[in-house]
Amino acid sequence: MGVNIDHIATLRQARRTVEPDPIAGAVIAELAGADGITVHLREDRRHIQERDVRLLRETVRTHLNLEMAPTDEMVTIALEIKPDYITLVPERREEVTTEGGLDIVGQIERMTKVVGQLQDAGIPVSLFIDANPAQIEASARTKAVFVELHTGCYADACTEQQDKELEVLSAGSKLALDAGLRVNAGHGLTYWNVYPVACIEGMEELNIGHTIISRAVLVGLERAVREMKQAMLAT
């Protein structure tokens, strides 16, 4: 399980202050059993900042997965910071959250070049794609090590459609494995929908963020209120 800590930084950036610090969040997530820490350095810097990625590079004890758009600016940053692996993701500035996978088929030359630049520097690359046979086949052609299957459609599906979306993910995972790719998945997974995806054969890592941070806010609130009351009464 890779814990995505972007959403801690979203809260910090809402006030442009220093708390909550995602670096502290990463330490707690690792102590609680996270196998990796994921951050998405967006071009608009709406949550994670370069300072966070640099500090995480020094403090993360599991592995650091940097999600980023396949732009020259991001490649320069990544080559300098050298995370343990990189997940290339599509980005649109106006989007509320990532809306789908990369179009590898439509930009195969660009993607192959970026994958080569990063992997030649010793950083394995994962491509965030929809579980679509053409995209999987094109991903294998870029020589990327991993794909991350976008689980957003599965997560958003109504109950009747969810089995169908799960089947798409299972078939995509099998196709990717057969093409020599390693398989991760993520986006929109929750405590209620994660189990069937975790059971897909060959699934290596699930990257999960929003549901964990949302739950943390609620289950931690009682203690936070108590501690403030104590702080007011302390002599």
Ligand SMILES: CC(=O)[C@@H](O)[C@H](O)COP(=O)(O)O
């Ligand atoms: C690619 C992906 O699914 C995550 O990086 C997600 O996008 C993070 O959350 P935001 O979309 O809120 O940046």
Ligand SMILES: NCC(=O)COP(=O)(O)O
């Ligand atoms: N790549 C998916 C990810 O890192 C977490 O997405 P979400 O759980 O915050 O939707």
